[in-house]
Amino acid sequence: MTSLTVTNLCKSFGALKVTDDVSLSVEPGELHAIIGPNGAGKTTLISQLSGQLHCDSGSVAIGDRDISRLTMPERVKLGLARSFQITSVLPGFTALENVALAVQAREGSSFRFFGKVADEARLNEAAMTALSEAGLDRRAHVLARSLSHGEHRRLELAIALATQPKILLLDEPLAGVGGGDAEGFVANLQKLKGRFTIVLIEHDMDAVFALADRVSVLVYGSIIATGTPEAVRNDPEVRAAYLGEEEELV
Amino acid sequence: MTYMTASATHPDRPVLSGRVKAALVLFILFALMPPLASALNDPFYVLIGTRILAYAIAAMALDLILGYGAMVSFGHAAYLGFGAYAVAILQSYGVNDLILQILFAVAISAIFAVVTGAISLRTRGVYFIMITLAFGQMAFFFFISFSAYGGDDGVALAQRSTVLGMDLLGTDYGLYYVSLALLIALFALCHRIVGSRFGRVLTGIRENPTRIEAIGFSPFRYQLIAFVISGCITAIAGVVLANQAQFVSPAFMSWHKSGELIVMVVLGGVGNLAGPIAGAVAALLLEEWLDALSEHWKLYFGIFLVLMVLFSPHGITGLLKKMGIVRGQQ
């Protein structure tokens, strides 16, 4: 477990400031939720943390190490894993193969040209563990393209877990997951809490207030409030920003 | 966790067995062809058959990057040329051994593939096609001006290669069966590669490069290695081709040939290794029989297929699947 520190991060798309001087420090083992209306720049922030996008200025650090200039694969090797809001898996692979490849990425060489990878017990067992943690073990042998939406969300989580991260960046893992399914998923996330440093972007406020140690509110690219769920819930600025849009928050 | 065994078989995907079965059927047909041809009193087919085997090797090698790596190389005929010229060049120095010629061909091809692949892989899609085409043409024009070996007229070979001093390729039948043995061995090699750790990364890059980076792989090096392996195997096809024709010329490496290789792969079905072998058979038999039509008809057909691969990879594969030509994976 490691801390994640974001300092004065900025990013613009043309004239649009999508990340506006964001600073954030996530403690080791903390589950830090980021909430905010659609288009606030949450996904763009995650993409800069994971290295998929490069920031215009500012820095990102894991522990003491500045990772701002590293590529996405390099950051993964240091223990930073992300899941995608819009499912991004290998559709022609089974769920197990998707996850086993993430295990393979993390341990050992991938420059092996002859052994049959499908028979590698070590990869498959580690992959099954990650699938169980995400609650998808029963569907291990189904092609990813044949999985349901809810199962895709779980596969996203399982793949991220399989890279053996220290820090998990979860971009709306519950997006589009309905009712009872969401409850089960929150229970899965609850079990992960404390084992990893987690940045959780989520729209489901019940989930956020059930899971988060602290919450940051992102509006128009800036963080307008950070604190315990209770404090954020009662913050007048947050109430103003959300008023009319998501009244169930207040 | 308990209900699965560690060796994971995939219930809804009889992947490997299908590919291997299709290949075995093809190999058996190939093995039976010469006795049939001589029974029909048409031994000429044995030489045509050898040509088909050479192109089958090349098409399979191209499938390794096109089908599994989503890299559409439009310059692969260059490697056929390197293989063929490796035979001519070594022969002019009195080296006739097939194995040495193959090693030489593979060495040249590896160097060319590393350099041109590293540059080409900085581009994507149409640009990748264009730049591999450009490199292929560079090699083509190099051999056009290579006057020591006949320039654009090419050069006839005094004899066929020997294997460890044995004249195995002396008869057309010997050449045919050695070529078939090479095809089978190289299929086995490609099959192993595709099913390996490396193969899984390569296939993953084709499926979704962003995801592959997000789990910690840098696609470039895997793609480059696959590109080099593919080029080297194609060069072996060139060595066979030189022995079959007993003649070597830059025509082996013209861009038409690169296009034909793509046609064979796409015709047979991308991404299953056995399909392109069948594609080579189909394309070359078509060429034998429809020679009059071929030149223009093929060019436009080729462009059409390239566009299909680019813009609708599942479209053409799906089409072939519906027609029952390709088995149902990927």
Ligand SMILES: Nc1ncnc2c1ncn2[C@@H]1O[C@H](COP(=O)(O)OP(=O)(O)O)[C@@H](O)[C@H]1O
């Ligand atoms: N690649 C891009 N180019 C231009 N604008 C973008 C790009 N990605 C996102 N945006 C814009 O940036 C804003 C923030 O997007 P995003 O980070 O996806 O928000 P959120 O995840 O909070 O809903 C939106 O207005 C979106 O249209």
Ligand SMILES: [Mg+2]
């Ligand atoms: Mg988003």
